[in-house]
Amino acid sequence: xxxxxxxxxxxxxxxxxxxxxxxxxxxxxxxxxxxxxxxxxxxxxxxxxxxxxxxxxxxxxxxxxxxxxxxxxxxxxxxxxxxxxxxxxxxxxxxxxxxxxxxxxxxxxxxxxxxxxxxxxxxxxxxxxxxxxxxxxxxxxxxxxxxxxxxxxxxxxxxxxxxxxxxxxxxxxxxxxxxxxxxxxxxxxxxxxxxxxxxxxxxxxxxxxxxxxxxxxxxxxxxxxxxxxxxxxxxxxxxxxxxxxxxxxxxxxxxxxxxxxxxxxxxxxxxxxxxxxxxxxxxxxxxxxxxxxxxxxxxxxxxxxxxxxxxxxxxxxxxxxxxxxxxxxxxxxxxxxxxxxxxxxxxxxxxxxxxxxxxxxxxxxxxxxxxxxxxxxxxxxxxxxxxxxxxxxxxxxxxxxxxxxxxxxxxxxxxxxxxxxxxxxxxxxxxxxxxxxxxxxxxxxxxxxxxxxxxxxxxxxxxxxxxxxxxxxxxxxxxxxxxxxxxxxxxxxxxxxxxxxxxxxxxxxxxxxxxxxxxxxxxxxxxxxxxxxxxxxxxxxxxxxxxxxxxxxxxxxxxxxxxxxxxxxxxxxxxxxxxxxxxxxxxxxxxxxxxxxxxxxxxxxxxxxxxxxxxxxxxxxxxxxxxxxxxxxx
Amino acid sequence: xxxxxxxxxxxxxxxxxxxxxxxxxxxxxxxxxxxxxxxxxxxxxxxxxxxxxxxxxxxxxxxxxxxxxxxxxxxxxxxxxxxxxxxxxxxxxxxxxxxxxxxxxxxxxxxxxxxxxxxxxxxxxxxxxxxxxxxxxxxxxxxxxxxxxxxxxxxxxxxxxxxxxxxxxxxxxxxxxxxxxxxxxxxxxxxxxxxxxxxxxxxxxxxxxxxxxxxxxxxxxxxxxxxxxxxxxxxxxxxxxxxxxxxxxxxxxxxxxxxxxxxxxxxxxxxxxxxxxxxxxxxxxxxxxxxxxxxxxxxx
Numbered sequence: 001x002x003x004x005x006x007x008x009x010x011x012x013x014x015x016x017x018x019x020x021x022x023x024x025x026x027x028x029x030x031x032x033x034x035x036x037x038x039x040x041x042x043x044x045x046x047x048x049x050x051x052x053x054x055x056x057x058x059x060x061x062x063x064x065x066x067x068x069x070x071x072x073x074x075x076x077x078x079x080x081x082x083x084x085x086x087x088x089x090x091x092x093x094x095x096x097x098x099x100x101x102x103x104x105x106x107x108x109x110x111x112x113x114x115x116x117x118x119x120x121x122x123x124x125x126x127x128x129x130x131x132x133x134x135x136x137x138x139x140x141x142x143x144x145x146x147x148x149x150x151x152x153x154x155x156x157x158x159x160x161x162x163x164x165x166x167x168x169x170x171x172x173x174x175x176x177x178x179x180x181x182x183x184x185x186x187x188x189x190x191x192x193x194x195x196x197x198x199x200x201x202x203x204x205x206x207x208x209x210x211x212x213x214x215x216x217x218x219x220x221x222x223x224x225x226x227x228x229x230x231x232x233x234x235x236x237x238x239x240x241x242x243x244x245x246x247x248x249x250x251x252x253x254x255x256x257x258x259x260x261x262x263x264x265x266x267x268x269x270x271x272x273x274x275x276x277x278x279x280x281x282x283x284x285x286x287x288x289x290x291x292x293x294x295x296x297x298x299x300x301x302x303x304x305x306x307x308x309x310x311x312x313x314x315x316x317x318x319x320x321x322x323x324x325x326x327x328x329x330x331x332x333x334x335x336x337x338x339x340x341x342x343x344x345x346x347x348x349x350x351x352x353x354x355x356x357x358x359x360x361x362x363x364x365x366x367x368x369x370x371x372x373x374x375x376x377x378x379x380x381x382x383x384x385x386x387x388x389x390x391x392x393x394x395x396x397x398x399x400x401x402x403x404x405x406x407x408x409x410x411x412x413x414x415x416x417x418x419x420x421x422x423x424x425x426x427x428x429x430x431x432x433x434x435x436x437x438x439x440x441x442x443x444x445x446x447x448x449x450x451x452x453x454x455x456x457x458x459x460x461x462x463x464x465x466x467x468x469x470x471x472x473x474x475x476x477x478x479x480x481x482x483x484x485x486x487x488x489x490x491x492x493x494x495x496x497x498x499x500x501x502x503x504x505x506x507x508x509x510x511x512x513x514x515x516x517x518x519x520x521x522x523x524x525x526x527x528x529x530x531x532x533x534x535x536x537x538x539x540x541x542x543x544x545x546x547x548x549x550x551x552x553x554x555x556x557x558x559x560x561x562x563x564x565x566x567x568x569x570x571x572x573x574x575x576x577x578x579x580x581x582x583x584x585x586x587x588x589x590x591x592x593x594x595x596x597x598x599x600x601x602x603x604x605x606x607x608x609x610x611x612x613x614x615x616x617x618x619x620x621x622x623x624x625x626x627x628x629x630x631x632x633x634x
Numbered sequence: 635x636x637x638x639x640x641x642x643x644x645x646x647x648x649x650x651x652x653x654x655x656x657x658x659x660x661x662x663x664x665x666x667x668x669x670x671x672x673x674x675x676x677x678x679x680x681x682x683x684x685x686x687x688x689x690x691x692x693x694x695x696x697x698x699x700x701x702x703x704x705x706x707x708x709x710x711x712x713x714x715x716x717x718x719x720x721x722x723x724x725x726x727x728x729x730x731x732x733x734x735x736x737x738x739x740x741x742x743x744x745x746x747x748x749x750x751x752x753x754x755x756x757x758x759x760x761x762x763x764x765x766x767x768x769x770x771x772x773x774x775x776x777x778x779x780x781x782x783x784x785x786x787x788x789x790x791x792x793x794x795x796x797x798x799x800x801x802x803x804x805x806x807x808x809x810x811x812x813x814x815x816x817x818x819x820x821x822x823x824x825x826x827x828x829x830x831x832x833x834x835x836x837x838x839x840x841x842x843x844x845x846x847x848x849x850x851x852x853x854x855x856x857x858x859x860x861x862x863x864x865x866x867x868x869x870x871x872x873x874x875x876x877x878x879x880x881x882x883x884x885x886x887x888x889x890x891x892x893x894x895x896x897x898x899x900x901x902x903x904x905x906x907x908x909x910x911x912x913x914x915x916x917x918x919x920x921x922x923x924x925x926x927x928x929x930x931x932x933x934x
Contacts, residue, residue, distance in 0.1 A: 014904040019824075020832055024640035094797075095767050095776040105640040107820055110776075119797060124798035129635070214643045233635045247653040252686040260683075260802070261648045292682040301636045303649035305684070316657055340797050354802055357657070413800045420807040424796040 018102060025228060028109040028124045030148035031134030036165045040095055040203035041110055044225065044459025047210040052556045059552040064323075070126070075203070088326070094124045104229050114127045118151065118373060118387040119340040122427060126156035126413065127270045129233040137170045137200075140568075149191055154336065154429070156409050158231050159195040160188065163224060168202040172215040177544055197231075199224050216280045219567070238300045241325035242266035242274070243400075245356035245411070246318050250305050258289055258305040259314060261357070264410035265403070266322060267299045268306065275321050277401035278329030283308040308623065315357030319401035319411065327403050327411055330433030331396040336405075337385035341418065341425035345392075347383060348414065351425070353560060355414035358400050362416070365393040384426075393434060396420050405429035416537045430515040449555075452532035458489050460529040461552055461631045464624060466541045467564030467595050469579055470571035472610045476564060477538035479619035487623070494521060496539045509590045517544055522550030529558055534631065542592045544599040555627065562622055563604040572609060605629075641829055645678065648817040650801055651780055652682035652764070655815045656689055659762035659806035665751070666692040666712075666719070668704045669768035669881045670837050675817055677835045679764075680715065690716040692762070693754055697746035698723055699734060701859050701882035707838045707911050734885040735864050742883070752788045755812065757768035762805070762813045770822040780819045786810035827904060831897040840878045841900065843892040854888035872888035879904070 007015045031037040063074040075396060097108040109124030111117065111249045131152040135145055152160065162184050170176045175568055180197040188196045199208055200216050201224060207213035222230070237243070240281030243265030250258040268274070272285045288295040289305040298304045306320060314320070321327050351363035367390030370381035390414040416426035453459050463480065465473045476494060481493045500507070505522055507513040518541050525535045539540065541547050551559040571593070572580040583591035590596045601607075606625050608618040626632040664679060666672050679688040692712060692767060704926065712719045727745045734742040755763060761793045769775050781803045783794045802810055807813055818826070830837060848855045849869050853908050856863075858871040865871070876889035877900070 007903055008905045012898045015905075016901060017829065019828060020639060020641060022640045023635070024638075026644045029690060092817075093777045096820065097776060098770045098820070100640075100822070100824065104827070105822075123797040123799050127801075210695045235635055238636060248657045248683075250683065250686055256685060257741060258685075260653055271753055289685065291681040299637060301638045301643055301652070303646040303682070335782055352806070355806065357654070359806075409800055413802065413806060415799060422804070422808055422811075423794070424798075424804045427797065427799045481745065547818055597915065 006165060010061055019100075022100065022103055022105050024105050024107065025130065025231070025233075025628055026107045026109065026128050027228065028111060028121070028128040028133055028152065029132045029134065030111065030121060030152065031163075031165075032112065032114060032144065035134035035136050036050045036076075036203045037134050038076035039074075040132075040165065040201075041108060041223075043078070043203050043206060043209050044106075044108075045097060045099050045227070046075060047206070047279065048101055055571050070089040086277070088422075094120045101225070102231055106228065116387055118147075118338065121148065121151050121470060122155060122338050122340075125152050125157055126409070126427070128152075128157055129156075129235070130159045130161060130228070130231060131157045132163055133186070134163050134165050135177055135180055137164050137167045137173075137180065140180050140546050141187065143374045145184075146187060146376065149193065150188060150373060150376055153193050154280070156405060156429075158193060159231060160193050161194065161201075161224065162198040162226060162233075163494045164198060165203055167200045168205050168208060172200070172207075172213075174200075174216075174218040177219070186371065187369060197221070197227060199227065205634070216329050235300075236406075237265045237410065240265045240403075240408060241321075242268045242272065242320070243327060243403070243408060243411050244268065244304075244320040245358070246314060246316050247357050249315060257305070257311075258287075259309045259320060260303075260305045261320070262303045263298050263300050265300055265408050267296045267297055268304075268320075270294075272309070273323035274306075275323040275326040275375045276312060277321050277327045278399040279313055279318060280329075281312045281314070282323050282329070283310045283312045283552050285309075317356070317400075321401070327401040327529060328433060329399045329401055332401045332434045333385070333394040333396075333402070334432055334434050335392060335394055335414070335428045335430050336389060337367070337384060337392045337428040338389050339386060339426050341423060342386055343425075345384040345426070346388070347392075350419065351394060352392070352417040352419055353414050354417060355400055355402065355430070357410055359417070360400060361397040363395045364416070367392045382424050392428075394428075395511070401431070402430045404431055404453065406431075435634065446546070449530050449532065452561075456532045458464040458534070459558075460532050460534060461528050461539060461558050461560055461626065461629075461630045462524075462525045462535045462548065463560045463562060463626070464547065465536070465538045465562045465564050466543070466547060466604075468566055468568060468571045469596055470568035470574045470576060470590070471538055471564040472615060473538045475539075476608065476616045476618045476622075477536050480622050481536050483619050483623055484534060484536075484626075487632060490532065491534045491536060492528055493536045493538065494525060494528075499524075509588075511596075514590075516544065518543070518546040518550065522553055523545075525550065526553040533572075534626070540592050540598070542596065542598040544601065547601065560606065560625065560629070560631075561604040561607060562606045563601045564608050564618075565600070566610045639823065641832065644821055644825060645829070647801070648675075648678045648877070649682040651815060651817040651819075652679055652688075652801065654801075654803050655762050655764070655781070655805055655813070655852070656683070659813075661760050662690040662764070662775065663720075663755075663758065663760040664688070664690055664764040665766070666694050666708075667766065667881075668700065668708045668838060669766070670826060670830060670841060671768065671818060672799065673835050673837050674821075674829055675713070677698045677762065677833060678817060681766045687716065687737070688763075693719050693720045693722060693758075693760075694923070695747055695750045695754055696721050696743070697750070697883050698728070699742075699746075699862075699885060701838070701840055701881065701884045701887075703840050704838055704881060707836075707876060711836060720754070720758070722750055724750035724753060724756075725875050734883055739886050754786070760812065761807065762815055764817060766811040766818055767816050768818045768821050768826075778816065778819070780816055781805060782814045783807060784814060786861075788812070799925070820843050820926070823904070824901070827897065827901045832903065840881060843875050843877040843895045843899075845873045846876050846889065847890055848874050848876055855891070856883055856887075857889055859884040888930045 029037050045112050095110040099106050111120045111124040132146050164177055164180050177200045200219050201208040208223045244261045244263050246259045246261050248260040250260045270285050275282045286307045286309045288298045319327055347366040352359050367381045368390050369378040370390035372379050403411040412430045414428050415424050418425045467473050481491050482492045504517050507517050525537050528535045582588045583594040592598050627634050724746055732745045779795050788892045849871050875893050877892045894900045915919055
């Protein structure tokens, strides 16, 4: 129940003591004006005795003037704020209301439920522990019920109360209530909402809002107020590993260097090992400092200042984490994005992204799809407009600390800021880092490959020379490039040995490394071909699959596979670098042709039999192919 | 669920707001009105930056018409804390002798406070100003952001206000624009009083009942605080046991009859009475929805 006047009057000290130990519950109410949402909140405020006499006098006057209850108190008028919307009879933003009872203080995020107010509902839900979803008993589950449920679930609310309102208008029918409850549980299961409580009530009449209603003898669950006063909400971040985004480096003098921030996950004690993410350095907590003295332990929710035993590199934006369970660090993500601005998302344009206490530059891809909040279907989309939700790839200009949103809202949520207006244009939820670039869309540019070709006077191509070590690839490649150069063709030669000195210096000769070696060379060749060059690649590249992968990177016709076909015994007999001899002695493991296979191309564009052709003839045969393929002008 | 009490959670949130604003602001300032909300805000600022001092000055936009006890308290308390205090009195209002008796509460408040505040912010180039406003004070404030953007002309434009998700506050603003930041957004009047009690925060003695000279005008008890108070014919101040629920310019602030001279007694009285806090402020009665209008003009 609400404030007990008796206790206040007789034992204020006792009352204050109890009141100081109250907990705090934040909840969101979802529903439209028609569902009686404002009436319900107004009644909660009224019943908790937080409506003062002068407010009440104004309410009485307003009820007579614009009320919809025929002169009776219209509780909705208690909560409808800005002048303009009071006249329109709708609420158009998130309003925060407060009331308290003997055991709890409540912060209510009151949001309008219309589709075009997805932005507001998402904002209100972001800080709520519980959602109260209103359903009109006469109408049952509506499209908006599904929308509200999806959105609160998306934002991480797992505890939902369904207020089946206006039960007085269906004669307090248990049958109606039971059917709505069954329907809702089905919806909740489909969405994955874990805790659902349905309460039959009438906000207007006050049935089961605070006091149990004599009209619903068949209902033995809690009233709405009883439920709100007692519900325990599981919070993964409280029980999870320690997280504290550093807000401010606290340096009152040269002796003290502390990191100020709010603990948003787990707990921390002096002596705990911590890791600074994303920098990765580790240290040990020395003190947990507050104005009220050092703490033995700080828990999620507390704002503290932590000092470390070492002088580590740590600044605003970094996150102090439990060393044995640190947050991830990444610069590419897949994320749900809720667009909140009038001007739509511009894929590829730089925005600012703020997560925790760090702000970085970010570009967002075009969404793979957007989600229709009414049908929950995925719809193809080029961009996101106001109130639309989609899944986008994010590219950040540097790595940030993160946890999946499902595990920690504070380290998994972000906002997007327009660099020109500085407005907050979107919010999003991080789910996972994307290390593969497979989903990255090629940046659309005006100067394209065809334009460059026109300027250069020839088409691009990748001439890929494959063959055994000692087959003569390098010799032929060198002659080929000189020949093309004199013909006015812009070329570049990628040679196996040269690439391994730089770009691929980190790779050895295991099968995996050789595959990676070829993968990188394929991508470099592809970029150079896109730049307009005729790229001559001279690599053993023994595996068919890898060469086919390189081929697949290029537009049809641009990849020219050239098999420098020299029998093993001939190549080994030449052995200009003495490699075969070494390999035979076992000093070069995984040597192609000796103890590692060579898979000859099945259908190369050009096959050069080096036992029949001189190197010059071989090079000219490739040039002739490029002429006939239209790469090089005749 | 969090094991913290509601006051601990409110405190931690306010501290976070302070730190976030300071970390990103170029030139922050705290608006200090000497009232109980300012006292709580100042206490939270001391906590937020400890062991450092709050890295910003306090600004009192003065009207010269505050209670004498407020000036005494202000100077002593700020000196004790070792903070920098800036006092701004609108020179224009001074020159014109603007006062609540001759010019009415609306004009008085507009020139001294609203205009005075803009002058002071512009003069010092403050880009972030902390204010003690709460969402529970008035219906139009229920939707106010924690970080509220103001144009270069200090106007509140609803279109510029940003959605605020989680604890992620957007502190960025263009040159000339500024932010009003409200660390007490989610506190109620009851929270404020309980916190003052729990933390033993010093407040102006006027909040406690005492015998004070008052006259009754239009049903409001006005304290005769100095010789500038113009008494009507036959009006004689009488000593009554009164206190103030809110403090402002003494001619505009109504007292209530009370014997509550301790914090528990004040809280008890507050919970048992059914009159809301702002009723004691004369400015709210000027016209309906007047707070909303004042906000748009640049007053809090």
